[in-house]
Amino acid sequence: MRTIELEDNQVKLIDQTLLPTEAKFVKCINVEELARAIEEMKIRGAPALGAAAGFGLAITVMNSESTKPEKMLQELKNAAGRIRRTRPTAANLFSALDRVMKTAEQNAASVEELREAVVEAAEAIAEEDIQVNQKMGENGSELIEDGDTILTHCNAGSLACVDYGTALGVVRAAREQGKDVSVIATETRPLCQGARLTTWELQRDDIPVTLITDNMVGRVMSEEKVNRVIVGADRIAANGDVANKIGTYTIAVLANRHEIPFYVATPLSTIDPQTESGGEIEIENRDPKEVTTLAGQELAPKEINVLNPAFDVTPAELITRIITEKGVFKPSEIKSLFD
Incomplete structure (x- = not known):
């Protein structure tokens, strides 16, 4: 589609x-x-x-x-x-x-x-x-083993692209190769792109998926239910820092704590060699109502102070590899692709 x-x-x-x-x-x-x-x-x-x-x-x-x-x-x-x-x-x-x-x-x-x-x-x-x-899916699928359970955050599938997907494209490619792969999808508050979009995509493709709330990530990792993490990206700085959906940084810290590989699947067009580090990336802040309401239902007192950044930045040192259409790279190697 x-x-x-x-x-x-x-x-x-x-x-x-x-x-x-x-x-x-x-x-x-x-x-x-x-x-x-x-x-x-x-x-x-x-x-x-x-x-x-x-x-x-x-x-x-x-x-x-x-x-x-x-x-x-x-x-x-x-x-x-x-x-x-x-x-x-x-x-x-x-x-x-x-x-x-x-x-x-x-x-x-x-x-x-x-x-x-x-x-x-x-x-x-x-x-x-x-x-x-x-092509990115083919490159990333080499990192996936038969029987893996992959945790992903937000939606980095065909809905986030024209078709096929970035992070979910890696999953699709692994499945096409006959690997038995399943997915754990975070709900991704406040707009629940994981719950609404990622699960919908994977069900349509008959790929096994389990939905969890964002605050369950540490629990499922501690129970050894996750073999790898694969996410997409909205902007990558020259030093390999990655801006992605809010909550990605938290998952990267937890993956590091539990020694779980953390991969970012992204086309080269998402890499911004003019931005030296993640600290220079402009982070979008969205309407507080996205946090205080859900499906029209009020979740918080009126006039409460709200923070609603749409993205956070994951430092390069927490990222195992960056998967692109040109190959799989360490974050430190990204800048050399544009030199």
């Missing part, structure tokens, strides 16, 4: 806020609707946001009535600016915008050439995501 695609000059995407009770696709007819879909988490996951960013620029030119390339370029710059303001942490969103805008500026001899180049660049980002994830 593709999470997002271009269709009839619109962006078609699955509304992930409705899962697991309803699998419904919605269409965004302009960049403002797409930007709101990103902000409202109808689409999420770093690779999927990269595809969304590219498609946002594509529908801008597809629906533009400009007759001059310079005017169309300005429309693209405005659209890119709006998308940049949606979510600050996911690296793929920004790298996709930069890639498509560079292509646009290099092909602005006419509106026809500009339109074609932008759409092709956006489609290429989406198609490459699928190929990259499959």
Whole structure:
């Protein structure tokens, strides 16, 4: 199942806020609707946001009535600016915008050439995501042994990408090789992406999955029920520090305590060589209501002070290996890929 695609000059995407009770696709007819879909988490996951960013620029030119390339370029710059303001942490969103805008500026001899180049660049980002994830899955599956139980946090499956997935792509590849692999999924508060999305994906693929609350991780590790941890990433700094869904750092500390390998599966497009360390990564802070309510039910007193960072940073020294489409690396080797 593709999470997002271009269709009839619109962006078609699955509304992930409705899962697991309803699998419904919605269409965004302009960049403002797409930007709101990103902000409202109808689409999420770093690779999927990269595809969304590219498609946002594509529908801008597809629906533009400009007759001059310079005017169309300005429309693209405005659209890119709006998308940049949606979510600050996911690296793929920004790298996709930069890639498509560079292509646009290099092909602005006419509106026809500009339109074609932008759409092709956006489609290429989406198609490459699928190929990259499959290769990443193959590379990561070599780290998986028959009979392993893998703990994952948040959702790093096909819903977080265009298709196949990063962390769950490794699990899928191992299963395709005939390995008996099962998954423990954390609920991932406050928006429960693990409970709502990861379990839904794995059930559809007939991959055994057990759901736990976030505060059970130490318990299941101490009972030796976890062989490895595999998570995705939203941005990786040059030194190998990883920004991922809030709670990832806690799991990495526990995995280190229990001597359990901790892997991060991510495409190279999520690595930001311009950011030296995790301390420089901008962490998105979201609406306090995500913490104080659940399915419309109040969980806390009104006007209570709330912290709601969407991500945390796991230091490189807690990460065993980083799995990419180019191979499996130590965190300290990441920067050399871009030198």
